[in-house]
Amino acid sequence: MKNGVKKVVLAYSGGLDTSIILKWLGDNYGCEVVTFTADIGQNEDLAPVKDKAIKLGIKPENIFIQDLKEEFVRDYVFPMFRANAVYEGEYLLGTSIARPLIAKHLVQIAKETGGDAISHGATGKGNDQVRFELGAYALMPDVKVIAPWREWDLNSREKLLAYAEKNGIAIEKKPGKSPYSMDANLLHISYEGLVLEDPNHAPEDDMWRWTTDPKLAPNESETIEIEYKNGDPVALNGKALKPHEMLDELNKLGAKHGIGRLDLVENRYVGMKSRGCYETPGGTIMLKAHRAIESLTLDRGAAHLKDEIMPKYAELIYNGFWFSPERVMLQALIDESQKHVNGTVRLELYKGNVFVKGRESKTDSLFNVDFSTFEEDAVFDQKDANGFIKLSALRFIIAGKSGRKF
Structure with a gap:
């Protein structure tokens, strides 16, 4: 001992x-x-x-x-x-x-x-x-x-x-096993080492193990619909799925259409830069879909605040601080923002790309055509913009009158 x-x-x-x-x-x-x-x-x-x-x-x-x-x-x-x-x-x-x-x-x-x-x-x-x-x-x-x-x-x-x-430890040589240093889970697969240690050396075509080469992906696009409840995807094309089932299905769809490849030089927490390649097909689809439903259901201030704190939140996860008080605090704020993130997003998958084709929330949409229309309306007095702009510009006007140059 x-x-x-x-x-x-x-x-x-x-x-x-x-x-x-x-x-x-x-x-x-x-x-x-x-x-x-x-x-x-x-x-x-x-x-x-x-x-x-x-x-x-x-x-x-x-x-x-x-x-x-x-x-x-x-x-x-x-x-x-x-x-x-x-x-x-x-x-x-x-x-x-x-x-x-x-x-x-x-x-x-x-x-x-x-x-x-x-x-x-x-x-x-x-x-x-x-x-x-x-x-x-x-x-x-x-x-x-x-x-x-x-x-x-x-x-x-x-x-x-x-x-x-x-010490008699068996060393298995599996046919087709990648020589790269790899890590895989339901969200992604990563590759490091060998030629990737040269950031200017392109990944070899046969390195990628999950996703179809976008150039070889189907010539016909595929449209899917994801339903969200409280910020989480709960149904795909009308079928309710458990969380891991949802990600698994999106992985298959994304991989089929060559979605989610990434070649990245990143800054490690311990100090050096490293180059890695990643495949995250389902996650790439989820990110696009989630931002689409949020664009419809989140208040502007809440949405912008989320975007401001996101880099800090991401850095905490990257650096290993998932169980820190600050991550838990940020999570509570984020989860509070998701109470009205409900609805459906329609997406088109095609040769490595994810396109938003539509989004709808029957209960929580903040998009009001009466206010946003370019046609004649009865709810918005355009003359109100005069005072709004003047007040917004007041500090510029005062500074300009004092002779200050910008």
Whole structure:
């Protein structure tokens, strides 16, 4: 037992890195190891994960595999999309938003099994180490965190492979497996490394795994309708869907039409810039649709305030502060704004694009044609604009009379 650690819960994917960590924890900490694997829609067969953990010496009762897809979308993705959250103008936060959920369940399992530590496979260069650990400390202040990448000397693929071979850890070579560093969940899939480390090198065409090349997408567009209630999508083409079902269906539609590809150089929280590529087909559709229904139902002041706080909200999620008081405060404000965001949006999908074709709210629309029409009306006195403009310009008039130049 090292540093007083008796039992550690490891975020375990079954891949090379976390399989090595599993063995390394036992060797270096002499503690009992519990594994936790989250199904958040990464579209992988997780059945072999249990067998592999057992082969590496983990007791069956210490292996946890949980289907969290509905919780992920309902309690994390949807609240984030109510805010229209986009980091640095483009990134829809697909990796960022999954980490607090995983941290929450790591801590829950630690509490259930009597664990006093958690462990993860995030490197010391990335954002994920921060996201996992801030979440864990927020929910279990006394938890110990073991981050092997910040402790061991296995800092190259060659050393990892040598350690695996020495300790009898099977290295599976799956046909067609991407060589990129990837992260996937129901919201997105990301790619890093290899040629992408040169920001001027275009992604290879065969890198993309979800979406159709927009140039090869169907030549016929497709029109869909999304119904919103309190800011969340609840029905697609008239069919009610659970949150994770909604995102899954939108992913399929978006992928079919080549929607949601992104090539981005972003600023990591730890300080350096990194280049990554993302596919977020369903999320791209949802963002467009949500802004469309808000344009009809949100008051101007509320809408503009939301747009002002959105970058801060997005930055909090990106940096790992989901469980912070400030994010919770902002969420309460955002959710309050969504009480009247009800109605339907009609969208056309075509070769990588999402076009709004119409929006309607029978109960909460603030669009009043009596006031906005270009035709003759009986409710708006255009002479009122004289005083409105004069009062708005008064400070300019006073400054101009004083000789001030702009």
